[in-house]
Amino acid sequence: MSIGFAEVRIVKGSALRRTELDTVILDEARAQRRDRVSRPVACPQMTLNAPVVLEGVGLHTGRMIRMDLHPAGAGFGIVFRRTDLGDAPADVTDITARHDHVGDTMLSTVIRNEAGTSVGTVEHLMAAFAGLGIDNVFVEINGPEVPVMDGSSQVFVETIDAIGLKPLHASRRAIRILKPVIVQDGLKRAALLPGEGFKLAFEIEFDNAVIGRQSIEADFMSPTFRDEILTARTFGLLKDVEAMWAAGLGLGGSLENTVVVDGDHVVNEDGLRFNDEFVRHKVLDAVGDLALAGAPLIGRYEGTRAGHAMNNRVLRALFADRSAWELVDMGASEEVMRPVAVPAE
Ligand SMILES: [Zn+2]
Secondary structure, three states, X not given: OHHHHHHHHHHOOOOOOOOHHHHHHHHHHHHHHHOOOOOOOOOEEEEEOOOXXXXXXXXXXXXXXXXXXXXOOOOOOEEEEEOOOOOOOHHHHEEEOOHHHEEEOOOOOEEEOOOOOEEEOOHHHHHHHHHHOOOEEEEEEOOOXXXXXXXXOHHHHHHHHHHOEEEEEEEOEXXXXXXXXXXXXXXXXEEEEOOOOEEEEEEEEOOOOOOOEEEEEEEOOOOOHHHHOOOXXXXXXXXXXXXHHHOOOOOOOOOOXXXXXXXXXXXXXXXXXXXXXXXXXXXXXXXXXXXXXXOOEEEEEEEEOOOHHHHHHHHHHHHHOHHHEEEEEOOHHHHHHOOOOOEOO
C-alpha cells in the first residue's frame, strides 16, 4: 500500500526538488530494500500501521478540514497533498514537509511548493510525528491548514497511537550536529549545539503576570515527553487574540483550542494544564519546526523568545554549513533515539 502511494506521486509527474539529504536517504532506502532478505534492520524507519482520518477546524481560516494520514514507504518522508485542487498535477498539489519549503512563519509554520500551494499550521502535527518516531506519512488534506484540534499535539498522538506503527525495511538515519549554529535577532535567539540524544531548552519572557518569565529543559527521549510537552496548548493574550479576530485572522480560534490570557488571569474555565504550559508549548513548536530537518536530530536546541521564524532560520543556517552536521545510521545502540516506539503487534 505504501509503495502504491509513492507510485501515485510519480504517475502525477511530481517535480519536487530533492536536497542532498533526500538523495542520500533515498539511495540508502533503495539499497536496503534490495538487501532486505539478508540484512535485519536494527533501528527501522516507521510508518503508520493503517490509514486514519482526522477532522477539525483550521485555526486561521475557521474552516472544517479533513486530513487523511496514509502509510508510506521508506525514504518517502512526510508529504502533504492538497486534495481540494481538482485534477492539478503533483507539482501543484504536493508539498514535502521540509525546512526549505517553509514560506511563512507569521502565525504558524506554513510550507509552500514552487507552484505556490501551501499548507499552514503543520508544526503540531509534525511534533506528533517526531514524538512518536514516525518517518514516513502521506497526508491528504482538503484545505490550506492542518486542523488545530485541542491546540496541542495530543489528539494527533492519541489517534496515531490507537492504530499503531509499522516498521519498514530500512534503517533510520539521524542528523548529528557537529558544531554550534546560532541565529540571533535582537532578544530572540535559536541555537543548535552538539550533544547526545536530543535535548531542548527554552526561555520566554512576557510582560504579563500569568506568563512572566518561564524556562524549561526538556529531554525528547524521556518517556514523559509526550505527556508533559506534547499536550501543552497554543496560547495568546486576549488583546492580541481580539486584534487578530478583528483583522479576519484566527477565525477558528476559541477557548477549545487556545489558552487565552487576560491580564492576571486565564480566561479558559478549566485553567492551565501546567503552570508553565506556555514555555512547554514553545518546546512543542520547536520540535515540530525542527522536524522539518527531514530526519531526527542528535544534539541540543536552545530557544530564547524564539518562534517559528527563528526555528526555521537556525535549520537553514545548519544546512548552509556542510561541516556543521553529518548523517548517521541509527544502529541498535541508537535505538534510544526512538522516543516512543509503538509497533502494531
Ligand atoms: Zn504552536
